[in-house]
Amino acid sequence: xxxxxxxxxxxxxxxxxxxxxxxxxxxxxxxxxxxxxxxxxxxxxxxxxxxxxxxxxxxxxxxxxxxxxxxxxxxxxxxxxxxxxxxxxxxxxxxxxxxxxxxxxxxxxxxxxxxxxxxxxxxxxxxxxxxxxxxxxxxxxxxxxxxxxxxxxxxxxxxxxxxxxxxxxxxxxxxxxxxxxxxxxxxxxxxxxxxxxxxxxxxxxxxxxxxxxxxxxxxxxxxxxxxxxxxxxxxxxxxxxxxxxxxxxxxxxxxxxxxxxxxxxxxxxxxxxxxxxxxxxxxxxxxxxxxxxxxxxxxxxxxxxxxxxxxxxxxxxxxxxxxxxxxxxxxxxxxxxxxxxxxxxxxxxxxxxxxxx
Amino acid sequence: xxxxxxxxxxxxxxxxxxxxxxxxxxxxxxxxxxxxxxxxxxxxxxxxxxxxxxxxxxxxxxxxxxxxxxxxxxxxxxxxxxxxxxxxxxxxxxxxxxxxxxxxxxxxxxxxxxxxxxxxxxxxxxxxxxxxxxxxxxxxxxxxxxxxxxxxxxxxxxxxxxxxxxxxxxxxxxxxxxxxxxxxxxxxxxxxxxxxxxxxxxxxxxxxxxxxxxxxxxxxxxxxxxxxxxxxxxxxxxxxxxxxxxxxxxxxxxxxxxxxxxxxxxxxxxxxxxxxxxxxxxxxxxxxxxxxxxxxxxxxxxxxxxxxxxxxxxxxxxxxxxxxxxxxxxxxxxxxxxxxxxxxxxxxxxxxxxxxxxxxxxxxxxxxxxxxxxxxxxxxx
Numbered sequence: 001x002x003x004x005x006x007x008x009x010x011x012x013x014x015x016x017x018x019x020x021x022x023x024x025x026x027x028x029x030x031x032x033x034x035x036x037x038x039x040x041x042x043x044x045x046x047x048x049x050x051x052x053x054x055x056x057x058x059x060x061x062x063x064x065x066x067x068x069x070x071x072x073x074x075x076x077x078x079x080x081x082x083x084x085x086x087x088x089x090x091x092x093x094x095x096x097x098x099x100x101x102x103x104x105x106x107x108x109x110x111x112x113x114x115x116x117x118x119x120x121x122x123x124x125x126x127x128x129x130x131x132x133x134x135x136x137x138x139x140x141x142x143x144x145x146x147x148x149x150x151x152x153x154x155x156x157x158x159x160x161x162x163x164x165x166x167x168x169x170x171x172x173x174x175x176x177x178x179x180x181x182x183x184x185x186x187x188x189x190x191x192x193x194x195x196x197x198x199x200x201x202x203x204x205x206x207x208x209x210x211x212x213x214x215x216x217x218x219x220x221x222x223x224x225x226x227x228x229x230x231x232x233x234x235x236x237x238x239x240x241x242x243x244x245x246x247x248x249x250x251x252x253x254x255x256x257x258x259x260x261x262x263x264x265x266x267x268x269x270x271x272x273x274x275x276x277x278x279x280x281x282x283x284x285x286x287x288x289x290x291x292x293x294x295x296x297x298x299x300x301x302x303x304x305x306x307x308x309x310x311x312x313x314x315x316x317x318x319x320x321x322x323x324x325x326x327x328x329x330x331x332x333x334x335x336x337x338x339x340x341x342x343x344x345x346x347x348x349x350x351x352x353x354x355x356x357x
Numbered sequence: 358x359x360x361x362x363x364x365x366x367x368x369x370x371x372x373x374x375x376x377x378x379x380x381x382x383x384x385x386x387x388x389x390x391x392x393x394x395x396x397x398x399x400x401x402x403x404x405x406x407x408x409x410x411x412x413x414x415x416x417x418x419x420x421x422x423x424x425x426x427x428x429x430x431x432x433x434x435x436x437x438x439x440x441x442x443x444x445x446x447x448x449x450x451x452x453x454x455x456x457x458x459x460x461x462x463x464x465x466x467x468x469x470x471x472x473x474x475x476x477x478x479x480x481x482x483x484x485x486x487x488x489x490x491x492x493x494x495x496x497x498x499x500x501x502x503x504x505x506x507x508x509x510x511x512x513x514x515x516x517x518x519x520x521x522x523x524x525x526x527x528x529x530x531x532x533x534x535x536x537x538x539x540x541x542x543x544x545x546x547x548x549x550x551x552x553x554x555x556x557x558x559x560x561x562x563x564x565x566x567x568x569x570x571x572x573x574x575x576x577x578x579x580x581x582x583x584x585x586x587x588x589x590x591x592x593x594x595x596x597x598x599x600x601x602x603x604x605x606x607x608x609x610x611x612x613x614x615x616x617x618x619x620x621x622x623x624x625x626x627x628x629x630x631x632x633x634x635x636x637x638x639x640x641x642x643x644x645x646x647x648x649x650x651x652x653x654x655x656x657x658x659x660x661x662x663x664x665x666x667x668x669x670x671x672x673x674x675x676x677x678x679x680x681x682x683x684x685x686x687x688x689x690x691x692x693x694x695x696x697x698x699x700x701x702x703x704x705x706x707x708x709x710x711x712x713x714x715x716x717x718x719x720x721x722x723x724x725x726x727x728x729x730x731x732x733x734x735x736x737x738x
Contacts, residue, residue: 109486168692169542175699238542255490255538
């Protein structure tokens with residue numbers, strides 16, 4: 001199965017996996033911790049994670065045609081490669097369960113309030129399994145279409161919100177008393193920027209030579225998009241309502257007027273859902289790719305079915321956990337830092353040392 | 358083997374489909390809900406009265422014994438209870454279908470109700486994710502039943518007519534409206550001082566009669582619409598009014614629109630002051646005497662001076678009314694001050710500081726003729 005992607009497809013993969021759920025509750029989190037000055041920590045975080053994206057893409061470029069599991073065996077040996085691959089499988093399953101539950105909650109609160117959650121789970125898992133089975137290249141092509149439409153709709157709606165919003169809600173842009181919240185904000189932003197590590201399952205080819213530069217500017221672009229989303233939400237709702245409402249971005253869209261479209265939130269979610277699905281699809285694909293490498297003798301579709309069952313069972317259990325969001329965020333910060341920084345930096349240093357030796 | 362796999366696949370799909378369809382068991386089409394277009398609340402004799410206006414999409418062939426206006430495009434239903442949830446439960450017991458609140462255009466609260474329950478009901482609205490957040494909130498001094506009855510007689514929706522009336526006035530620059538979401542943001546701030554449009558009846562037509570002053574969490578005043586021009590110039594961006602300026606033996610009607618407004622706060626030695634600069638564009642529409650008016654530069658200058666003084670007087674009155682009559686900053690000077698002095702603002706009690714603030718008003722008027730008319734050089738033949 002062909003697994004290469006172009007740089008443009010890489011842009012959309014990073015874009016969709018990062019923005020997948022972040023857009024909905026990012027304004028609330030940012031308003032709570034950094035208030036109206038939240039644009040500063042957002043841009044700082046995008047630069048930091050841009051560096052991580054550069055490291056990961058440079059690593060892939062050092063071993064063209066190979067995925068992380070394959071080249072890490074040459075760098076750290078077979079045993080540690082299996083350990084790291086198992087870690088990534090568990091990490092992506094943990095992330096996938098969280099994302100799936102978030103998707104189910106969003107669907108039930110905005111579209112299907114009376115539908116049992118397990119039905120949404122079942123439907124979603126079946127869909128994502130089918131798409132993940134198709135391979136990375138097909139997923140990347142799908143993301144190009146999703147990504148373009150989602151980007152245009154999101155930016156368009158944010159611009160509308162800024163035009164209709166109140167400047168008094170977002171000003172002043174900088175307030176000294178909000179500086180003390182920046183540290184907590186940076187911590188909250190870790191989960192918003194987690195996702196670049198999926199590039200580890202994608203083999204790079206000669207056409208991805210410029211990938212590090214593009215990856216860095218992609219992260220910077222996403223940072224500016226986050227700023228746009230946060231500021232537009234606050235301009236419509238005000239800082240207090242933004243903090244109070246959980247899905248503040250959707251609530252702000254509900255109030256925004258648009259020509260012809262009465263329910264702008266439904267319009268946004270029609271495209272937004274596509275991006276929400278993208279996040280789940282790529283996480284699913286990441287688990288499948290790692291699992292296929294580890295269990296190379298098992299047929300791909302059997303692995304996909306097994307992973308679907310695992311996801312379903314874990315999601316049903318997780319539904320009973322009272323505050324899944326808190327549980328996820330308490331672990332995710334460390335897992336994302338390990339997956340984005342510790343492991344790639346360690347592997348690239350060892351690879352460079354081995355190359356010189 | 359292939360046939361067995363195909364059979365297995367068909368069975369799996371059939372099983373999955375049946376499970377998916379189980380999720381649709383309680384699906385309700387919009388036709389099976391009561392679409393609410395207006396909600397009105399009143400407080401009388403220690404009881405809360407809840408009125409809902411419902412779009413009669415069935416054409417009135419089903420009668421609701423407790424509703425009125427069957428056969429009309431809109432019907433209304435009334436219920437009451439000791440508390441807001443009780444009144445709502447009483448309403449639910451009367452309706453044959455679930456109410457659909459995502460289409461509510463206007464929320465009408467009587468003064469008596471708003472004095473006690475404004476915050477409670479708006480927070481209730483905010484907490485209900487299915488309640489339309491773009492709903493306009495208005496106050497009324499009338500009995501909501503009367504408003505609904507009159508609209509019902511004419512077969513129009515109270516919700517739509519009030520919303521459209523306010524929107525038309527806002528587009529014309531004569532008023533403003535605030536969505537409930539915006540009101541909620543104000544209520545969530547440390548300092549709350551807002552105005553809500555007040556609706557009444559004028560010859561059996563819904564009409565904007567003034568603005569209710571909300572100070573903190575309750576209503577404590579009313580500004581009639583005739584006394585609100587200065588306030589509108591301070592609050593809205595594209596305001597436009599007509600003034601009649603007597604000059605010599607003529608009474609000129611002049612269209613005055615606000616072109617630019619600049620409010621500059623300052624804070625020196627603990628004293629707050631605001632420099633307000635207004636630029637108005639004025640157009641001489643017509644007089645009440647026969648032409649020619651010989652409206653030369655000298656006349657222009659004199660009429661401009663009269664108009665400028667009138668406008669400055671109105672603006673100052675509007676500010677003094679807020680400071681001295683209602684003790685409430687519903688003109689949102691707190692926002693202007695907070696932008697410039699955020700640190701100082703956090704430490705102060707704006708309720709008291711606003712009352713001591715001083716205001717310097719400087720209005721500039723640029724008077725010209727309309728594009729159509731030439732009152733300067735016209736001579737009768």
